[in-house]
Structure formats: C-alpha cells, structure tokens
Amino acid sequence: MAPFNKTGKNNKKKGNAIASIIERGPVSAERDERTHGGSESEELLEFAVALANRLQSCGAETYRVEETITRIIEAYGYRKVDVFVIPNCIIAGLETDEGDVETKIRRLKSSDTMLDGIERYSALCRKVCFERPTIREARRMMAETDASVCRYGALLYYLGAFLIGAGFGLFFGGELPEMLSAGISCAATAAALKFTGIFNANAFFKSFVCSFILAFIANLCGVLGLCRSTDIASIGALMILVPGFLFTNSLRDIIYGDTMSGVNRLVQVLMIAAALVFGTSAAVSLSRHLFTITTAFEPIDHPLYIQCLAGMVGTLGFALFFNMHGRGIPFALIGSIISWFVCSMCMRHGVSEPIAYLVGAATSSLYAEIMARVRKFPATSYLLAALVPLIPGAGIYYTMDFIRRSMGPEAWNKGLATAAIAGAMAVGVLLVSTVFRMWGVYKKKKLKK
Numbered sequence: 001m002a003p004f005n006k007t008g009k010n011n012k013k014k015g016n017a018i019a020s021i022i023e024r025g026p027v028s029a030e031r032d033e034r035t036h037g038g039s040e041s042e043e044l045l046e047f048a049v050a051l052a053n054r055l056q057s058c059g060a061e062t063y064r065v066e067e068t069i070t071r072i073i074e075a076y077g078y079r080k081v082d083v084f085v086i087p088n089c090i091i092a093g094l095e096t097d098e099g100d101v102e103t104k105i106r107r108l109k110s111s112d113t114m115l116d117g118i119e120r121y122s123a124l125c126r127k128v129c130f131e132r133p134t135i136r137e138a139r140r141m142m143a144e145t146d147a148s149v150c151r152y153g154a155l156l157y158y159l160g161a162f163l164i165g166a167g168f169g170l171f172f173g174g175e176l177p178e179m180l181s182a183g184i185s186c187a188a189t190a191a192a193l194k195f196t197g198i199f200n201a202n203a204f205f206k207s208f209v210c211s212f213i214l215a216f217i218a219n220l221c222g223v224l225g226l227c228r229s230t231d232i233a234s235i236g237a238l239m240i241l242v243p244g245f246l247f248t249n250s251l252r253d254i255i256y257g258d259t260m261s262g263v264n265r266l267v268q269v270l271m272i273a274a275a276l277v278f279g280t281s282a283a284v285s286l287s288r289h290l291f292t293i294t295t296a297f298e299p300i301d302h303p304l305y306i307q308c309l310a311g312m313v314g315t316l317g318f319a320l321f322f323n324m325h326g327r328g329i330p331f332a333l334i335g336s337i338i339s340w341f342v343c344s345m346c347m348r349h350g351v352s353e354p355i356a357y358l359v360g361a362a363t364s365s366l367y368a369e370i371m372a373r374v375r376k377f378p379a380t381s382y383l384l385a386a387l388v389p390l391i392p393g394a395g396i397y398y399t400m401d402f403i404r405r406s407m408g409p410e411a412w413n414k415g416l417a418t419a420a421i422a423g424a425m426a427v428g429v430l431l432v433s434t435v436f437r438m439w440g441v442y443k444k445k446k447l448k449k
Contacts, residue, residue, distance in 0.1 A: 041078070041094055041102045043135045048072040049092050049104045051121060051128075051142060056090065056108050058117035059322075061380065062253050062261040065090065068125050075129040086261045087111075087268070110200060115324040115381045117149045122378045150325050160320025161190030161240060167314030169236030171307055172394055173299025178229055181221035182236030189214045189240055190321070203268060204275045210241055211279030219287035232299060234280070235397045239314065240321070242393050243272045247422050273396070280397075281404035304344055308337045311389035318388050324381055331371055335386030339364040343390060353417070354424040360390050361428030369436045383429065392421045 048069045056065045066083045069092050073081045080095035088111075093103040124145045128138050152160070165186025169179040189210045196206040214237050222230035247269045254262030302310070315336035319329050343360030347353065364386035365379075372379035395418030402411035 040135075041096050041100065044073060044076055044078075045092060045094055045102050045104050047135055047138055047142070049090055049106050051125060052085075052090055052092075053106045053108060054142075054146075055118060055121045055125075056085070056087075057111045058114035058121065059111055060118050060122075060378075061249060062087070062258050064118075064122070064378070064380070068122075071129050072125060075132055085258075087264050112197075113322045113384075114149065114151070115319075115322050115384070116151075116326075117323070118380050119326075119328075119377050120145050120149055123376075126376075151323050152320055156320050157194075158187050158190055160317045162187045163317030164240050164314050164321060165233075165237040165317075167236075167310050167312070167317055168239045168393065169233060170302070171310035171314060171389065172232055172235045173301065174227070174229060174232040174236065175300065177227040178232045178236065181218060181227035181230075181233035184221065184226075185214050185217040185233060185237035186240050186317075188217050189237060193240075204271050207241060207272045207275035208279040211238070211276045212283045214238060214241065215280040215283035216287055219284060219291070223287075223291040229299070231397070231401075235394050238276070238280075238397055239391065239393045241272075241276060242391060242396050243269045246272070249426075273400075276396075277400045277403050280400055284401075284404060304341065307344065307389075308340055311336050311340045315385050315388045319385060322384070324385070328371075328375060328377060328381060331375070332382050332385035335364060335367045335371070335382050336389050338367055339386045340389035354420045357390055357392075357421045358424040358428040361387060361425040362432050363428075364390070365429040365432035369432060379433075387425065387429075390421075390425055392418045395421065 051072065052065045052068045055068055062085050065085045069083045069090075070081050073094050078094050078096070082093045084091040088108045090106045090108070091103070093101060095101050124141060128141070133141070162183040165182035165184070166179040169182030174182065192210045192213050193206065196209060201209075215234055218227075218233040218237060219230045221227050221233060227233045246265055250262045250265030250269055253259075253265060312333050315333055316329070319332055324332065339360045342363045343356050346356035346359050351359070365383060367386055368379040368382035371377075371382045395414060399411055399414045399418055402408075402414060
C-alpha cells in the first residue's frame with residue numbers, strides 16, 4: 001500500500017476503480033490487472049530502481065541509469081516520473097493518476113566496470129518494457145539475469161592485465177623487453193587491485209598502493225636488465241590505473257547537463273590522479289635510492305600498423321579485464337583499430353592533437369552507435385573499447401613525473417595539453433551520441449502521433 005495514502009482516500013479509490021480504469025484508457029487498465037491494489041506503483045518503482053542500481057554497479061553511464069527507470073515506469077502507463085542520479089546514489093519518484101507520490105532512494109557503496117552486466121541488464125530493461133510482465137514475473141527475470149552475468153576467472157583476469165601492459169608497452173614506443181616488463185607490472189597491479197578490493201579500500205588508497213607497486217616493479221625490471229626504459233614500461237602498465245574513462249565521462253556528464261554527476265566524477269578523477277602522483281613518486285624515489293637506474297632508450301616511432309595492432313592487444317586486455325563476453329569482442333577490437341587509425345592519420349596530415357583526438361573519438365562514437373543498433377546491445381562496450389588507444393596515458397605519466405621532479409611549468413603545460421585531449425575526446429563522443437539520442441526522441445514522438 002502506498003505509504004502516503006490516507007484511509008479515506010484509499011476507500012474512495014477502491015470505490016471508483018472501474019471508472020478510473022475506463023478514464024485512463026487501455027494501458028492503465030492493463031496495468032491495473034497486472035499488479036495488486038495500492039502497492040502497484042511502489043512495487044513498480046522498487047523494481048525499476050533495483051534494476052537501475054544493478055546497471056550503476058556495473059559502471060553504466062548516468063543517462064543510461066536514469067533512462068532505465070523512466071522507460072520502465074512509462075511502459076506501465078505512468079507519465080509523471082522524476083529521476084536524479086549521481087555516481088553513488090539514485091533518487092526516483094513517480095506520481096499516480098490519483099495524485100499519490102512514491103519515492104525511492106538507493107545508495108551505491110561500490111561499483112566496478114562489468115560490461116557483460118551492462119549488456120544483460122540493458123537487455124532485460126528492453127524486454128520488460130516490450131512485454132510488460134507482472135512485477136513478480138519481472139523480479140523472477142531479474143533474478144535469472146543476476147545468475148547469468150558472467151565474470152572471468154583468475155587466469156583470464158591476469159591475462160587481461162598482462163595484455164594491457166604488453167600491448168601499450170609496444171604502443172608507446174617500446175620493444176619486447178618493455179612489453180614484458182609492462183605486462184608483468186600490470187599483472188602485479190591487477191593482483192593488488194583484487195586484494196584491496198576484497199577489503200573495500202577507498203579509491204585514493206587503492207590507487208596509491210597499486211601505483212606504488214606498479215612503478216616499483218617496473219623500475220626493478222630495469223635494474224634486473226629486463227627492460228631498457230623503465231618509463232615506457234611504467235606508462236604501458238599505468239594504463240590499467242589511468243582514470244581516462246572516468247575523466248571523459250565526467251566531462252560528458254557536465255556537457256550533457258548532468259552537472260552534479262559530472263562534478264562528482266571529476267572530483268574522483270582528481271583524487272585518483274593525486275594518488276597516482278604520490279604512489280609513483282614514492283616508488284621511483286625509493287627505487288633510485290636503492291638502485292642505480294639509467295634510462296638511455298628513446299621511444300620508437302613504430303609504423304602505423306604496428307601501433308594499431310598493439311592498441312588492439314591492449315584493448316583485448318581491457319575487454320577481458322572488464323568482463324566483456326560473447327561475439328561482440330571482435331567488433332570491439334575493430335573499433336579500437338579504426339579510432340587510432342583515424343586519429344593518427346589526422347595528425348600525420350598536420351591536424352592539431354586536440355582536433356585529431358576529437359575526430360578519432362567522434363569516429364569511435366559513431367562506430368559504437370552503429371554496432372549497438374546492429375547487434376541490439378548497448379553502445380558502451382564498443383565505445384569504451386574504441387576509446388582505449390586514445391587515452392592519453394603518456395601525457396598523464398609525464399605530467400606526474402614533472403610534478404615528482406618539482407618541474408612546475410612543465411607539469412602545468414603537459415597537464416593542460418593532456419586535459420585538452422581528454423576534453424576533445426568527450427566533445428567528440430558527445431556530438432555523435434547527442435545526434436543519435438535526438439533521432440531516438442524524434443522517432444518516439446513520431447510513433448506517438
């Protein structure tokens with residue numbers, strides 16, 4: 001029963017049930033048959049928020065979480081829906097035809113990037129909106145979806161981490177020794193991430209510990225003669241910790257108008273970046289205090305096809321690390337090749353870096369939106385994979401290195417250049433995704449007519 005109803009109002013509602021059904025039309029009539037009495041709106045809202053909360057815990061975007069609640073509630077005949085989402089909280093409410101108001105608040109304590117979960121819960125949302133089952137049946141479907149979400153075992157988890165480091169160790173100008181050292185450092189970092197995650201460590205502490213381990217092992221590999229450039233090994237391994245997706249999403253939320261969500265994510269980015277600076281600085285200082293480390297190896301400018309293949313290997317590592325499953329993986333890898341090829345060709349023809357990255361990100365977004373409609377899956381998986389080679393990992397690393405060496409002007413200039421690239425990527429993604437969202441709204445309004 002709705003918590004804000006008075007007894008007299010409930011009796012009046014029961015007495016006018018048939019007249020209310022006739023006035024509200026066939027959708028509302030069907031809605032009344034599918035649920036029970038005054039608890040209908042509360043049960044529906046509870047289900048919608050629970051499903052949105054699962055999407056949020058898997059790393060879904062703010063707008064996807066909000067649209068999930070809105071679409072489900074509107075599918076059952078309600079039109080007055082209000083949803084407010086920030087990265088760790090969902091507030092949703094609906095108003096019934098009788099003027100009763102239901103509100104649900106759900107707080108998220110921890111989240112992870114689970115691409116398989118995003119795909120499966122998004123598919124469940126579409127199915128519920130299309131079939132409009134009873135709430136009890138919808139809950140059963142959600143329980144089945146919970147059981148079907150796949151997570152890779154330890155072997156593929158660490159293999160994914162190794163491929164991230166190895167792929168980007170080559171991508172950023174290394175050779176086989178740097179690839180192996182970056183892969184080893186990245187796998188050790190993945191172990192640290194898993195260990196700190198067991199104890200629900202906060203993002204700052206987790207980033208500090210993991211970046212310390214990463215940089216120390218990369219420098220240790222240099223001491224042991226396993227690689228000639230500890231910088232390249234560190235940059236390749238650091239890709240697993242760089243909050244590139246988080247930063248891009250924060251800017252995208254701000255531009256979309258989800259200011260609270262965007263600012264919240266941006267604060268997280270700054271905290272993680274600070275932790276990475278402190279962690280890597282502490283590890284490098286300790287390593288150079290204990291060992292004699294020399295870096296005489298200059299990054300190699302690999303041919304474009306080598307860079308594309310290396311980026312694809314790193315993207316495959318992220319696909320395993322973020323639990324992407326199914327036949328969509330090859331299509332995601334193709335997207336990573338396309339994005340870097342377009343961006344690189346723009347720069348080779350004299351286009352400035354921010355504009356080149358904007359074009360590359362826009363191409364990634366276009367590819368992701370097309371694949372999402374072809375394969376009936378969310379664009380998130382394809383977009384994240386396609387954006388992986390564009391993440392300015394080297395810029396972030398050298399910004400932190402300048403800070404560590406107290407080179408303020410250099411750190412400021414490099415940081416601004418890196419932020420400009422990330423901002424350009426966010427704008428590129430936004431331009432394409434906004435066009436597709438506007439097209440979706442247009443089709444929806446056209447169908448209503």
